[in-house]
Each structure stands twice: as structure tokens, then as C-alpha cells.
Amino acid sequence: MAFKEILLNMGPQHPSTHGVLRLKVALDNEVVMKVTPVLGYLHRGMEKLFENRTYQQITPLTDRFDYLAAISNNLGYLLAVEKLMGIEVPKRAQYIRVIFTELQRLASHLAWVGFFANDIGAMSVLLYGFIEREDILEIFEEYSGARLTVHAFRVGGVPTDINDKIIDMINTFILKLPKRIADIETLLTGNRIWKHRTIGVGVISPEDAISLGLTGPSLRSTGIKWDIRKDIPYSSYQDFQFEVPTSANGDLYDRYVLRLEEIKQSMRIIRQALDTLPQGETLTKVPRVLKIAPGEVFHSIEAPKGELGFYIKSNGTDKPERVKMKSPSFINMQSLETMCLGNLFADIVAVLGSLDIVLGEIDK
Amino acid sequence: MEEWIIDILISLAKTLAFFGVILLWAAYITLGERRFASFFQNRLGPNRAGIFGLLQPLADGIKFMMKEEIIPKNANRAFYLLGPTLFITIALIPWAAIPFGDTVVIAGREVKLQIVDLNVGILFMIAVSSIGVYGIMIGGWASNNKYSLLGAIRSSAQLISYEITMGIALAAVFLLSGSLSTRDIIIAQMQSPWHWNVFVQPLGFIVFFVSILAETNRVPFDLAEAESELIVGYHTEYGAFKFAMYMLSEYINLITASALITLLYFGGWGIPFVDLGRLGLSVNLAGLISVIVFLVKTGFFVFVFIWIRWTLPRFRYDQLMNLGWKILLPLALVNLFGTAVVALLV
């Protein structure tokens, strides 16, 4: 029985396009022939907005990019600004930044496991991931007063020191998490249906991954060991012991296992950072009106979703001339079609979920 | 009063009572499903309307009725309205042959707690449920939406495939009980729990259970309404009361499936190791107990369906077809063949 080729419009109002992404899909008998993403439904002109804000005012705006990992955006932007200014952040502040960025990575990965499982039809896992994420958000709330758009760091360090209560909360959470991860693994990792749906689906070769600029866990799932935390350490990451997990097949299952492994590594980093937290200042003196001499800089960090880079060009005033953002979701979207071709319609949703995209970051 | 008037009155009363029970039950399963789902997911679920949210189905019903009836501009109007109507009608018909319990005595005559005891009872139910596809197909096609059409096509292909497996698994049961009547099949299992078909036919039961899970369009086989891909599949374009009709029929189908499992494989209204006839109860009391036992067993399987739904991921379409044709169908055939050989020798 032959289908005629069906042109299907997925989104922008569709339950599993993770927001307002629109995909134009060509199907031949449910086999994907073509996937064309149509972007811009969440475009807010952020990069233009930056040009009319002072350097400090930009930080809270970066929260709105990848709203599931706001702190990572803060860090990426601030590191670029600090590199441009040439200032050194106190060691204690660097450690606190590491703790919170890694907590944010946990939150992002936990939410991802939930969304990904939901895309494949296991609806309860979504809530399991979110319950744990809730604890992290409470830690953020205790620290900065906000849960989602945290604005946790400032130019030159962190605004306040962490107190004993926050350390306690983090410790309790780190103790509790492995059991919850085990719960999720019981539900999914060994599940036959789960394996059927993920193994050998959405495969991308290492060569394709590099030429399409894939970064983050999706890149590492093809066997390429590239993690900026390890390879170009920033914010004292060189002080901590951790592995960069990789796997060989580059399919959905590998991406899932890899992210769970990254969760464990992140917990390791947080534990080390808490144990060896140095004493001292948390904020270098920075002038209130921050004027940066003309120059340009690019700095990138390993955000939960991949490489997050900021290019800043200053012109001697208190506002940047141009800020360009290299957002992981946007770059990773490019490999969507390569991963989907030849797979079935249902796999598009799974592949899209595995890429861990956030529309705030794609449309900017 | 003439005899036939009493007959008709009793039949009418049975019909009304049964359908009332089914509709009410289906409405409350929506509540049960949401409460259990919340339980599995560490949250509370609807608990505001009445104690434990017991008035929630009522509130939902009123909400559905008050909503605006929207018919898409490009839809085929007549078929669009026919779809849900047909679906709910066909979902109710199999209950004509399902026995709720043993017999009771009303007005001096023995009344079977069943609308009709057909000698082709099970076949009748399968035949009717095979027409149920039309409700989905017509609705999905008439909506004039690609997602609905895809959902309808997937659903009908799935139903046709799994009906075959189900039928062959059932044939083994017919072979053992020597009858197609629902009542006879239950009575054949009455001696002891070891005579229940689930123990006599373990392989057949597994095949049947998976097939009927697929027939009811639920996780892991809910491809027809796979939320993450097809939005909600064939009833994407339906709203208000028409949507409620689709929803309600799916829950009625769920109860039908559970009732079928109960009566085919778990001894119907039989209580393990207790012979109701020998306890010296009056016929009516024994009949009442048998109804309760049947409802409890069926309710348990409804719970199992809900449990499965909120635990497992979803199959992909090709994997579903592979499972049906390449694994379950051969298993069902082996089971039928084995049963036939054993029945011939013993």
C-alpha cells in the first residue's frame, strides 16, 4: 500500500516541539524524507537589546536564553566580560560559580530526561525528573530569591557568599539524588520498549557531527571526547577530578545514558567543590559604571546543552558595541535532518527531544 | 399481565440498569485514571470537587456540555458528527452479551444477569468491536486534518492486525470450553481456580492480554493518539461533547476489555475455593455476591491497564506491527495447535 508523499506541518502549536518550533516534514509512508525547521516564533531581538544596556544590565537578560539553565548563560557571559576587562575573580567565587553551574547542569539534565521520556511516551518519568529539579530550584531560591531566571552571578564574582543553610541543602540533595536516578534507570534503562525506541535511532557519525558543529552530550555520544571544562578549563575546573563520559554509537540511547552519567560526574564535582571551598573574598571591586576599553573577545563554556560562546566587542563606553551569542541549541538543530532521514515519523519527536533544545536560545 | 410483557419489562430493566452502570463506571474511571496517575507521579490529582474529588466526573461532564460546539470549516459535516456517535454506540453494544453475574429470581422467574445469552456471545462481541474501527476512521477522515487521518489510519491498521491474534488466542479457549457462549465459558471454569483459563492457557492469556491492550489503544500501543507525534490522533479536531463521547467510549472499551479478561481467563464471577451454591445462601443473595465478585475482578484489570499506561513508554508503529505479526501471531498459532493436540489426546 503506497502512501503518496505527505507534507506535514509540525508546530508551532504542537505538544512536542518544545515550545514554538515549526518543522516542515515530508513523509513517504511514515518514513522521513525531509525536515526543515522554521525558526523565529520566539525571537525577541536579544542581541540588539544588549547594545542598549550597560554590561551589568545585560546579565539578567542572559537568563532568558536557555531558561532551563539560566546560570550557565550568566557564567558564559560574565566570563567573556571579565576576560575582556582582564580581571581575576576570587577563588572562592570561582568555586561557588562551579557549584551553582553544576547544580544548574543537574537541573537541566533532569528536566531533559523527563521531557525525552515524555516524547517517547513514558509520561511518569517527566514528573520524577521535575521533583528533583524542584529541590535544586529551592536552593537557587534560597541563594538569589529567584527560581528560574536566577541572575546568580555578577561581574567580578558572586553577589553574596553561600551560608551554612545552602551548604546543608546542597549536601542533603546530593545524598538523595543517586537513589532517584536509580528509580529513573529502573523505569527506563533496561526497559525493552525503551531500548527498541532508542537504540539505533537518530544515529549520527562522528564526521557528520563535527562538520555540522554538533556540541555537548550529543557530540560525545558519537565517541568524540570534547568537553570545554576539561580541554580549555575555566573558572577553576582544572582543580576537580571528573571524567568526560563518551560512547560510541551516537544514537538516542547513548545520549540518554551519557546524560545520566554526566549527572553523576556533576555530583562528584559539586562534592569536591564543597569539600575544598577556599576562604576569602567573593567579589572583586568593579566600578559601578563599567567602561571597557575598545577590544573584542570570544569565550565559550560547556553549558548543559553544548558549547555556549559569547563574542563581545567593546567601544570604550559602558555599553557593548556588539554581542553575538553562539547558542548550543541553535547549532545543534542543524543536525536534526541528518539524524532523522530514513527514520520514521515518530522518531523525529524522539530525536528532537534528544537534542535538548530550548527555543529561547534558538530564536534569541 | 401477559407473559411476554413481563419478559420485555425485565429485559428493558436489565438493559437500562446495565448501561447506566457502564456509563457511570466509565465516567468514574476518568477520575480513577487521573487519581492513580497522580499517585504514580507523586502528586495529588483532582481532589477539589467533592470528597476525594468524587464530583469531578460530574463537573467535567457539565464543562463538556457547556462548551461551544465547533465544527471545522473544511470538515465533512455529516461524517464528522457521525464519528463519535457511532463510536460510543458500538462501544456499548458488546455489553449485551457480557454476564455481570449468576442468576437471580424476580417475580417468580429465573433471570440471568445478562441482557442476552447468545450462543455465539464472544464472536458477537468481537464482530461488534471490529465495526468500532469505523467510528475512528470516519472521525479521523472527516476532520480533514493530516494528523487525524494519520491517527485513524494507524488505529485501523492496528485494530485489524491485533483482532486476528486475539481471535486465534480465543479459539483455544473455545476449544476447551466447547462453547462460544460467555456464560458457558465461565461455567466451564467454575470447578476450582486451577480450571481458570489463565492457568490452563498461560501462553494464550499473554497473547490475548497484549492484543486486547492494543485493541483498547492504550500505552504502550496508543499510537493512534500518540500525543508526542500526532497531538491526539484521530480526535484532534474534536472538542466539547463530541470529544467527551470519544473519551467516554475509550473508557467503555477499557471496561469491556477488562470484563473479557475476567470472564475468559479468570473464572468470571467465581470466587476461588468457595462454591456459592453450597453455602446455603438464597439465590438472590448469591446472585448479588456474584455480581460484586465480577465487578471487583473487572475493576482490578482496569487498574492494571491504568498502571501499565503510566509506567511504560510507547512503541513505534513499525515495532507494533512487527510484534503483532511476527511474534504474537505465531505464538497464538502454536498455542492453538498445542491446545488442539492436547484436547484430542486427553
Next chain:
Amino acid sequence: MESLIKPAAFYFFSAVAVVTAIMVIVKRNPVTSGINLVLTFCSISAIYVLLNSQFIAVIQVLVYAGAIMVLIIFVIMLLNLRPVESIMDKSTGVRIAAIFVFVTALGVSLAAILTSGGISGRSGGITDEFLAKTGTIQVISRSLFSEYLLPFELTSLLLTVAIIGVVILAKGMKVRKKTGPGSE
């Protein structure tokens, strides 16, 4: 009471069967035609019930309405056929030929019915009482597996051959598609 209900039901279902059968031909929308054909099958099945052949009735619904017609409508929906405008040749010659064929067919069937001794046909040994005692399934299976065993087995052989043929055709098409020119 009995004597009134049965004929009434018979005429009702016969009327439905005839009307829907005509609709199948008359309606332009292929899906409407298909649904009408399903209704025809269902009313014929109801007539079987009136004749005390529940098994045949159920199988009629199960096989024709529940499986074959589902597949046919399935294909219609897949191809997304539009209502037929005019694929028919409506010239005078064709019309005359159509009327001629219709009248001949009607005449032949009427002649056959009238000469064979009425619509009721011969009555055999299978009466209502006999059916109530043994059950329709038993009667059917007994004659199917003893008297008509050979035709029954031959039919199943034929069906198997048909299934294998379809599988080979479908596979062959796929192979050609893969290797043929213009395909990727």
C-alpha cells in the same frame, strides 16, 4: 406477537439493504459509498439472525463489515479520492446497452425464482427446533468438516496461494523501486 414482529423486521432490514445497496452505486463520494456498503452488510446480517443463523450473521459482520470493508475504506482514505465528477460515458448507445443488461438480468433472476417454486425454497431437515437443540455452530462445523471437507480444504489452499502471491507482489515492487531508474 411473534408472527407480527418477524415479518416486520424482515421487511425493514430488506428495505434498508436494498436502499443502501442502491446508494452505494448512486453516491459520488467513495467514502459514502463504502459506508453504505457496510450498512448493507449489517442489514443482511440482521436477516440472517431472523433466519436463526446467528453464526453466519456474526461472521458476515466480522469478515465483510469488520475486515474487508475496513481495508477498502482504508485504501480510499489513503488515496484521498475526490468525489467522482464524470468518469462515465453517458452517450445514448451506452444508455441503451445499460437498460438492456438491467432488464435481462432482472428477467433471468425472476425466471429462476419463479420456476424453482417460490421465494421460500426447499425446506430441509434443519428446523428451528433442531437448531435450538444442537446450536448453529455445531451444525455448520459438522457439515463443513465431513460432507464438504474437500471444498473447504481447497478453499483454504486457494486463500493461502493468494496470500503468498500478494506478499511476493508487494516484495517485488519494493525491489524494483530500489533498483529501478530515477529512484534514490
